[in-house]
Amino acid sequence: MVSTATADADARRVLGIEGTAWAASAAVYDVEADDVTIETDAYEPDSGGIHPREAAEHMREAIPQVVEQALDIAREQAADAGEDPEESPVDAVAFSRGPGLGPCLRIVATAARALAQRLSVPLVGVNHMVAHLEIGRHRSGFSAPVCLNASGANAHVLGYRNGRYRVLGETMDTGVGNAIDKFTRHLGWSHPGGPKVEQRASEGEYVDLPYVVKGMDFSFSGIMSAAKQAIDDGEAVEDVCYSLQENIFAMLTEVAERALSLTDADELVLGGGVGQNDRLREMLGKMCDQRGADFFAPEPRFLRDNAGMIAVLGAKMYDTGETIPVEDSRVRPDFRPDEVVVTWRSGEAVGSWGGSSDDGTVGARDGGGAGETVQGAEATVTVEDGRVRKERHPRTYRHPTLDERLRTERTREEARLTSEARRVGVPTPVVHDVDPKEGVLVFERVGERDLREDLTIDRVRDVGRHLATIHDAGFVHGDPTTRNVRVADERTFLIDFGLGYYTDHAEDHAMDLHVLAQSLAGTADDAEPLQEAAEDAYRDASERGEQVLDRLREVEGRGRYQ
Numbered sequence: 296m297v298s299t300a301t302a303d304a305d306a307r308r309v310l311g312i313e314g315t316a317w318a319a320s321a322a323v324y325d326v327e328a329d330d331v332t333i334e335t336d337a338y339e340p341d342s343g344g345i346h347p348r349e350a351a352e353h354m355r356e357a358i359p360q361v362v363e364q365a366l367d368i369a370r371e372q373a374a375d376a377g378e379d380p381e382e383s384p385v386d387a388v389a390f391s392r393g394p395g396l397g398p399c400l401r402i403v404a405t406a407a408r409a410l411a412q413r414l415s416v417p418l419v420g421v422n423h424m425v426a427h428l429e430i431g432r433h434r435s436g437f438s439a440p441v442c443l444n445a446s447g448a449n450a451h452v453l454g455y456r457n458g459r460y461r462v463l464g465e466t467m468d469t470g471v472g473n474a475i476d477k478f479t480r481h482l483g484w485s486h487p488g489g490p491k492v493e494q495r496a497s498e499g500e501y502v503d504l505p506y507v508v509k510g511m512d513f514s515f516s517g518i519m520s521a522a523k524q525a526i527d528d529g530e531a532v533e534d535v536c537y538s539l540q541e542n543i544f545a546m547l548t549e550v551a552e553r554a555l556s557l558t559d560a561d562e563l564v565l566g567g568g569v570g571q572n573d574r575l576r577e578m579l580g581k582m583c584d585q586r587g588a589d590f591f592a593p594e595p596r597f598l599r600d601n602a603g604m605i606a607v608l609g610a611k612m613y614d615t616g617e618t619i620p621v622e623d624s625r626v627r628p629d630f631r632p633d634e635v636v637v638t639w640r641s642g643e644a645v646g647s648w649g650g651s652s653d654d655g656t657v658g659a660r661d662g663g664g665a666g667e668t669v670q671g672a673e674a675t676v677t678v679e680d681g682r683v684r685k686e687r688h689p690r691t692y693r694h695p696t697l698d699e700r701l702r703t704e705r706t707r708e709e710a711r712l713t714s715e716a717r718r719v720g721v722p723t724p725v726v727h728d729v730d731p732k733e734g735v736l737v738f739e740r741v742g743e744r745d746l747r748e749d750l751t752i753d754r755v756r757d758v759g760r761h762l763a764t765i766h767d768a769g770f771v772h773g774d775p776t777t778r779n780v781r782v783a784d785e786r787t788f789l790i791d792f793g794l795g796y797y798t799d800h801a802e803d804h805a806m807d808l809h810v811l812a813q814s815l816a817g818t819a820d821d822a823e824p825l826q827e828a829a830e831d832a833y834r835d836a837s838e839r840g841e842q843v844l845d846r847l848r849e850v851e852g853r854g855r856y857q
């Protein structure tokens with residue numbers, strides 16, 4: 296192929312540089328051959344976790360070398376293709392702009408700028424998290440997958456909608472890998488801990504540990520303290536490792552399934568270093584199998600931090616003109632994936648879910664007609680004779696003991712809190728029958744449709760008020776999404792209290808509002824006025840609305856990436 300290194304032509308080859316935390320890495324992506332060569336020099340702390348200054352020092356030493364190695368490969372490829380040796384062998388230099396450790400990012404960016412200048416090619420600034428996702432989409436050939444990012448400093452599920460990747464759910468505290476690594480530091484093991492836990496888990500048996508999912512968000516702090524405590528109490532290390540993996544990965548698998556259900560997607564891709572774990576991949580694969588979805592995990596060299604994913608996304612961005620001048624190329628330690636305008640998918644439809652169709656209906660789910668069966672994220676719901684039968688079937692991806700515990704607990708709590716909410720004046724269905732062991736509930740059928748098909752200011756105000764009422768009564772809903780509210784002419788019913796629990800903590804109350812806000816953002820084209828209406832109604836109706844809303848602002852500021 297004859298080279299034309301202008302910005303109008305599609306890229307032949309792109310050089311990627313990665314160095315957000317531990318991997319000093321450079322790669323060449325040969326577009327035509329769809330071939331990625333990666334050169335990585337890993338930072339391994341002598342003790343403890345990653346020290347930002349030491350990591351930056353590693354970048355300073357290692358980045359020039361891996362870059363030169365990658366460049367040599369690019370030159371060979373260019374020579375094989377018969378290109379002019381005087382010309383740059385790559386059309387662009389793509390680098391990880393964030394998120395990541397500031398000192399590391401700055402060294403990588405400096406190297407990238409210098410190289411781009413030397414080769415007289417443009418710079419492309421890549422979001423590291425979007426790269427973790429795009430590499431899976433690229434390698435799988437899937438068109439509109441949900442993505443689970445399971446990496447060291449992050450954990451989130453993303454879906455594509457209307458030109459951006461939306462964060463459907465994320466960790467409320469640490470990233471999944473960091474959580475595991477902290478646990479292994481407690482044991483005195485060296486960094487990284489993830490592979491060591493995987494190894495020890497193979498000899499372990501299941502012991503009870505906390506399990507925390509809130510809508511599509513989740514939290515690791517409770518389970519991590521409990522795991523450390525279990526070790527201090529003399530529980531066998533292999534049992535704690537095993538159970539930790541079982542619970543944490545089941546949480547990730549559950550939220551991935553919820554995201555598939557919400558977005559009506561049937562493809563899932565995995566990204567991030569924790570994705571190298573066999574048990575996590577097994578769980579996700581089984582879950583997808585059970586619901587008829589396709590699952591793809593890239594090979595390990597593309598899961599852990601690597602410059603290959605930066606080069607591949609860099610090429611897509613270059614092709615749509617997403618290059619940046621040096622003066623605009625400052626690093627972004629807190630760069631969120633939903634800040635990126637996804638230009639390289641602009642030819643595609645609005646998105647994979649929630650877009651209103653011409654007749655104003657959204658999606659195709661309504662537990663309305665008699666005899667109809669609705670597949671929710673957790674349960675199968677059948678409508679018969681004005682009654683609704685909800686069955687939580689076993690999920691074979693998770694440990695049977697955990698599975699039984701979750702199904703029993705959630706069924707019992709759902710019956711209890713649905714009735715409790717009615718008692719305090721919130722419209723909910725009458726509970727006719729409950730069998731926690733079998734995971735079966737029979738309810739009165741309520742509402743004509745789900746809230747997401749009738750999203751008005753008045754309706755979300757009702758929801759804000761209802762949440763205030765149950766919070767004042769001392770419990771939370773746990774999953775107040777636009778699919779867990781049913782609407783009829785005059786009334787707005789809350790359903791699906793399975794994730795609810797008793798609590799007086801402002802933090803837990805704020806999480807309910809956060810889940811609602813995320814769900815509005817995921818379903819409505821203009822979510823802001825709806826969100827405001829819900830908050831105003833909540834503030835007016837609640838005994839301590841101001842305090843909870845302050846906490847909500849705090850919650851929203853978290854889950855940011857360092």
Ligand SMILES: C[C@@H](O)[C@H](NC(=O)OP(=O)(O)OC[C@H]1O[C@@H](n2cnc3c(N)ncnc32)[C@H](O)[C@@H]1O)C(=O)O
Pocket residue numbers: 315316317394395396423427445446447448449470471472473475476487488489490493567568569570571572573598599600857
């Ligand atoms: C911002 C960026 O620097 C950061 N990168 C990062 O965290 O490196 P990554 O390579 O994606 O993931 C590393 C994590 O992946 C874990 N890990 C590696 N192999 C594992 C395994 N077999 N099982 C569980 N965890 C594993 C390690 O313990 C470590 O916490 C991120 O993507 O969040």
Ligand SMILES: Nc1ncnc2c1ncn2[C@@H]1O[C@H](COP(=O)(O)OP(=O)(O)OP(=O)(O)O)[C@@H](O)[C@H]1O
Pocket residue numbers: 556660661662663669670671672673674675676683685724738739740741742744745778779781790791793
């Ligand atoms: N009492 C009810 N009256 C009318 N429709 C109902 C009732 N309960 C459930 N449905 C319908 O069934 C759907 C699924 O129910 P539910 O949310 O309880 O199950 P789920 O599996 O927990 O779903 P998800 O986890 O996706 O929210 C609801 O969105 C609603 O359309």
Ligand SMILES: [Fe+2]
Pocket residue numbers: 423427446447567568599600
């Ligand atoms: Fe990463």
